[in-house]
Amino acid sequence: MTAEQDASHNEQEHAVNIMNVDYSTKIPNNVNLSEDRQVLKALEGWHPGYIDWWNDMGPDGFQQSLVYLRTAYSVDPRGWAKFDYVKMPDYRWGILLAPQEENRVIPFGENFGQPAWQEVPGEHRATLRRLIVIQGDTEPASVEQQRYLGKTAPSLYDLRNLFQVNVEEGRHLWAMVYLLQKYFGRDGREEADELLRRRSGDADSPRMLGAFNEATPDWLSFFMFTYFTDRDGKMQLHSLAQSGFDPLSRTCRFMLTEEAHHMFVGETGISRVVQRTCEAMKAAGIGDPNDVAKVRALGVIDLPTIQKKLNLHYSLSLDLFGSEVSTNAANAFNAGIKGRYKETAIDDDHRLQNATYPVLKLIDGKITKVNEPALTALNMRLRDDYTQDCAKGMLRWNKIIALAGYDIRLELPNVAFHRQIGEFRDVRATPDGVLIDDATWNKRRNEWLPSSDDGDFIASLMTPVTETGVYASWISPPKVGIDNKPGDFEYVKIET
Ligand SMILES: [Fe+2]
Ligand SMILES: [Fe+2]
Numbered sequence: 001m002t003a004e005q006d007a008s009h010n011e012q013e014h015a016v017n018i019m020n021v022d023y024s025t026k027i028p029n030n031v032n033l034s035e036d037r038q039v040l041k042a043l044e045g046w047h048p049g050y051i052d053w054w055n056d057m058g059p060d061g062f063q064q065s066l067v068y069l070r071t072a073y074s075v076d077p078r079g080w081a082k083f084d085y086v087k088m089p090d091y092r093w094g095i096l097l098a099p100q101e102e103n104r105v106i107p108f109g110e111n112f113g114q115p116a117w118q119e120v121p122g123e124h125r126a127t128l129r130r131l132i133v134i135q136g137d138t139e140p141a142s143v144e145q146q147r148y149l150g151k152t153a154p155s156l157y158d159l160r161n162l163f164q165v166n167v168e169e170g171r172h173l174w175a176m177v178y179l180l181q182k183y184f185g186r187d188g189r190e191e192a193d194e195l196l197r198r199r200s201g202d203a204d205s206p207r208m209l210g211a212f213n214e215a216t217p218d219w220l221s222f223f224m225f226t227y228f229t230d231r232d233g234k235m236q237l238h239s240l241a242q243s244g245f246d247p248l249s250r251t252c253r254f255m256l257t258e259e260a261h262h263m264f265v266g267e268t269g270i271s272r273v274v275q276r277t278c279e280a281m282k283a284a285g286i287g288d289p290n291d292v293a294k295v296r297a298l299g300v301i302d303l304p305t306i307q308k309k310l311n312l313h314y315s316l317s318l319d320l321f322g323s324e325v326s327t328n329a330a331n332a333f334n335a336g337i338k339g340r341y342k343e344t345a346i347d348d349d350h351r352l353q354n355a356t357y358p359v360l361k362l363i364d365g366k367i368t369k370v371n372e373p374a375l376t377a378l379n380m381r382l383r384d385d386y387t388q389d390c391a392k393g394m395l396r397w398n399k400i401i402a403l404a405g406y407d408i409r410l411e412l413p414n415v416a417f418h419r420q421i422g423e424f425r426d427v428r429a430t431p432d433g434v435l436i437d438d439a440t441w442n443k444r445r446n447e448w449l450p451s452s453d454d455g456d457f458i459a460s461l462m463t464p465v466t467e468t469g470v471y472a473s474w475i476s477p478p479k480v481g482i483d484n485k486p487g488d489f490e491y492v493k494i495e496t
Contacts, residue, residue: 242339
């Protein structure tokens with residue numbers, strides 16, 4: 001081999017190493033952990049606590065079941081996962097970063113065009129740590145929220161999808177913990193321990209964000225959660241994927257590859273529920289989809305109740321974007337830490353010093369659009385991008401309803417509806433955005449949000465189905481199997 005050939009050979013090998021995951025270490029990774037002794041030691045020290053957390057707070061039951069799961073073996077988006085039966089506690093949670101882009105520059109803010117940082121700049125340390133911890137906290141939270149759903153899965157296919165989402169949220173926790181332990185020294189290690197200590201819904205040490213302390217009591221909630229709340233995650237990851245802190249950017253880019261499946265589970269889950277309801281109504285000759293009692297007697301979930309669940313999960317998820325006008329958001333952007341959704345595809349100066357953005361505000365009791373400095377309105381902008389992304393599901397679901405010949409539509413409620421954070425937190429509004437007083441809200445609340453009766457009805461349908469290829473009465477089978485498996489494939493071997 002000539003020197004030149006040798007160099008190019010080494011380069012190739014290096015490229016392959018970054019793409020492929022090293023499974024020879026206890027902690028699978030593509031960040032060369034075996035040569036990063038200190039971080040490896042810190043992660044190995046954290047590992048037993050993680051396993052304890054998984055056993056205590058991960059899926060209840062099923063820990064000995066064989067689940068047909070995908071595991072990442074590469075970070076090449078064209079082919080990165082392989083499928084096999086795995087017991088969940090044996091899942092290889094790994095640390096996977098998208099390949100480093102050569103000569104990447106910071107794509108926004110005051111440092112626009114400067115080389116991306118490979119280490120944490122001292123002046124941004126606190127902000128970066130806070131953002132990583134907040135993102136990290138949501139990952140185990142959702143596993144905790146979904147902990148009991150396995151017991152009532154409508155099919156083995158759905159059971160498997162739940163567990164896939166759960167193990168990957170576990171991996172996302174690893175992803176954030178790696179960043180904390182590698183780049184934030186002792187504070188980072190302390191934060192990593194705290195991530196295992198907080199618990200969703202716990203009175204004394206809850207998770208950090210509201211929606212991640214809510215219950216996910218049934219499978220319709222699970223589908224709504226993966227559609228709406230995981231989608232907030234998608235938006236946050238997209239803006240962090242723009243970060244000038246390159247390791248964070250690379251981490252988030254790979255997480256987005258996995259996240260797509262979580263939203264698929266939500267979108268198709270709701271589609272299948274809507275589909276089944278429409279088919280059952282049609283077969284029974286029901287003309288009015290608002291005749292809740294008649295529809296429920298068929299053992300399917302009526303569309304008005306689906307709308308109420310949607311109202312709940314969408315409004316809870318909007319709160320995750322924080323205040324519409326926020327100096328924290330402006331600072332993080334200026335600093336080059338957190339960008340906008342698809343920042344590099346936006347055609348402007350990426351500095352926003354003189355730009356404005358329309359923000360919905362409450363002025364003299366009216367919902368009014370006001371131009372604010374674009375920098376402080378970044379949360380609002382991200383929330384708008386989120387709303388647009390959410391609206392795609394409505395189109396799909398409404399198409400199913402229209403095809404079945406029903407004149408009813410699922411709709412996103414107004415941003416002022418049922419809010420606890422931001423401009424509208426102190427007012428009451430209908431899903432159409434009409435401001436109302438407390439008395440009217442109390443009287444009509446159950447028309448817009450799930451009541452305890454609605455919850456009881458849905459709970460009454462949640463009986464597990466564990467036979468291969470069979471689905472509960474209230475949900476249609478999927479159009480295609482996972483990994484192209486046939487309809488009767490045994491996605492979970494419950495007893496082994
Ligand atoms: Fe996640
Ligand atoms: Fe997710």
